[in-house]
Amino acid sequence: MGKQVTEMLKGTLEGIVLAILSGRSAYGYEITAWLREKGFTDIAEGTIYALLIRIEQRGLVDVERVPSEKGPPRKVYSLNAQGQEHLEEFWKTWSFLAERLEQLHQGGR
Amino acid sequence: MGKQVTEMLKGTLEGIVLAILSGRSAYGYEITAWLREKGFTDIAEGTIYALLIRIEQRGLVDVERVPSEKGPPRKVYSLNAQGQEHLEEFWKTWSFLAERLEQLHQGGR
DNA sequence: ACAGCTATTCAGTGTTACTATGTACTGGTA
């Protein structure tokens, strides 16, 4: 989609991934494919993997190595309690921003 | 509000400022004060001035120096045609993101 | 042996917002 989305994704992409993981556990390649399906065509694989490592190091997710039938072993991530809490914070922040932008969009001010 | 908002503002703050300027022209100090009122308490003045210079250099706004009764001269910014176009692009990008996040928030997936 | 899909990693780059500070003009007050 271009540079505009790239900048806008900063901060939100992490929330998106946490939200995905809040439904069920998943691995990087799967998440990337899912995002592409949903229209995030420009998100690079490398970006997702880097993000996953980041949230792992912050202790927001648990990781399990699972062998794959189709290739090298997968790193399956699942949201833990701390991650759940972080996700809730994310939704609060997002709502705050979304509300204000909604007002601005509606000619408000 | 914290680090989460800081990251999320990347990419959106520019759109917010353009949206403000789409209503009427304004200068930096005024914009900062307005944002603070609206709850963006953590936005530093320096951030707004840097952003204004950026969008000026990209040709999205026109600038006029206006003397002030209360201090040094103001740099009054107003959105030009190119800026208006950029703002519309911004709203498209924002809507794209907001829709998908809305779906994710509603337990969807 | 090789191509193609699956799956992960990493070094280097660009953009953006924050921190902290400095400059400058005006009006009020001790």
Added chain:
DNA sequence: TACCAGTACATAGTAACACTGAATAGCTGT
């Protein structure tokens, strides 16, 4: 007069994050 608060703008250095591009590795089918 000297000082301070409010108004108004600017900037150097830092941190965080997504992207680019490439490399590595396992499995299947021809």
